[in-house]
Amino acid sequence: MSCEVTYEELAAHAAGDMDLHRHAEMDQHLAGCAECRRRVEALAKTDAALASLAPVQPSAWAVLEIRRALSEIIRPRRYPEIMTLAEAADFLRVRPAELGEVAESLPAFELAGQVRVRRARLIEWIEQRERDYSRQRNESWVARSRVVGTGRGVA
Amino acid sequence: MDPLSDDDLMRLYGEGDAEAFDTLFDRHYMAVYNFAHAMLADAGEAEEVLQESFLAVAQAAKTYHPQGMFRAWLMRIVRNRCLTRLQARRARDALLRAGGLEALEARSPDPPPACAEARERADLIRSAVAALGERQREAIAMYAFQQMSYQEIAKVMEIPVNTVKTLIHRARAELAPRLAPYLQGDQR
Numbered sequence: 001m002s003c004e005v006t007y008e009e010l011a012a013h014a015a016g017d018m019d020l021h022r023h024a025e026m027d028q029h030l031a032g033c034a035e036c037r038r039r040v041e042a043l044a045k046t047d048a049a050l051a052s053l054a055p056v057q058p059s060a061w062a063v064l065e066i067r068r069a070l071s072e073i074i075r076p077r078r079y080p081e082i083m084t085l086a087e088a089a090d091f092l093r094v095r096p097a098e099l100g101e102v103a104e105s106l107p108a109f110e111l112a113g114q115v116r117v118r119r120a121r122l123i124e125w126i127e128q129r130e131r132d133y134s135r136q137r138n139e140s141w142v143a144r145s146r147v148v149g150t151g152r153g154v155a
Numbered sequence: 156m157d158p159l160s161d162d163d164l165m166r167l168y169g170e171g172d173a174e175a176f177d178t179l180f181d182r183h184y185m186a187v188y189n190f191a192h193a194m195l196a197d198a199g200e201a202e203e204v205l206q207e208s209f210l211a212v213a214q215a216a217k218t219y220h221p222q223g224m225f226r227a228w229l230m231r232i233v234r235n236r237c238l239t240r241l242q243a244r245r246a247r248d249a250l251l252r253a254g255g256l257e258a259l260e261a262r263s264p265d266p267p268p269a270c271a272e273a274r275e276r277a278d279l280i281r282s283a284v285a286a287l288g289e290r291q292r293e294a295i296a297m298y299a300f301q302q303m304s305y306q307e308i309a310k311v312m313e314i315p316v317n318t319v320k321t322l323i324h325r326a327r328a329e330l331a332p333r334l335a336p337y338l339q340g341d342q343r
Binding site for chain 2: 006007008011015017039042043048049050056057058063071073074075
């Protein structure tokens with residue numbers, strides 16, 4: 001005659017995921033049920049087989065290709081020390097045509113009829129613009145504060 | 156010196172350190188690939204998911220919130236991509252059937268064949284896992300192959316811990332009688 005205890009109950013019991021009362025009942029049941037002991041044995045062997053299963057190896061070629069593809073994304077492009085205008089625009093993340101708006105202040109030089117930009121000078125120029133922008137923002141904040149302060153005084 | 160945590164590496168990568176990302180990839184790519192392989196039972200698709208998942212990690216570096224749960228976060232990315240592919244596979248197979256055509260290839264491997272000698276033991280076990288229901292398969296793959304805790308799996312699957320336990324015990328309960336004939340000679 002087949003036992004009514006399910007494999008799932010035995011699996012929970014073996015993993016210790018059962019309340020203490022039910023666990024004790026199962027212990028008692030197992031002592032007298034050869035079929036369940038056989039199933040517990042099968043569960044233990046299955047757990048051991050799963051745990052000892054060697055990992056699947058992706059092909060070395062595939063891993064190499066994936067590394068290469070990811071590397072293109074995670075490694076920012078390296079720019080030369082002397083850049084063309086197109087490279088400078090790319091460096092600044094703007095379209096070349098948009099450089100026209102800042103052409104007068106851009107730290108560029110002419111060489112054999114072509115415009116070039118030194119990367120180090122471009123970074124200095126960016127830093128100066130950062131300082132200018134920060135100062136303007138502060139001034140505008142102070143001006144707003146004064147207006148608000150005046151308004152409060154009047155009220 | 157203690158190795159850097161995954162969260163440290165994500166922070167460093169977010170600050171522009173590409174080598175930190177390489178370290179994350181080296182640390183987790185086998186787990187990602189093996190989980191995707193268990194879910195999809197297809198080496199080529201598992202490789203695609205591997206690439207897509209790490210690409211998603213790279214793109215999310217700036218918005219990643221370190222909570223010491225990087226692996227669960229990563230596996231949730233992998234799982235979502237696998238589920239999308241399984242859904243597309245089902246839709247495609249349904250379309251083929253509706254058109255009177257059989258699915259071009261059997262994507263869900265059959266349960267272990269009667270003749271075990273013809274298969275490698277590892278393939279046999281993997282086939283049995285692949286034949287489980289989708290949710291049982293993903294839970295047991297994380298539990299048995301990645302040694303993830305119930306709590307971590309619950310985070311990945313976004314379900315209660317008790318449901319995770321039930322899925323895992325059901326999976327083991329299904330696998331044990333299927334594999335028993337082939338594991339008889341094993342020592343416990």
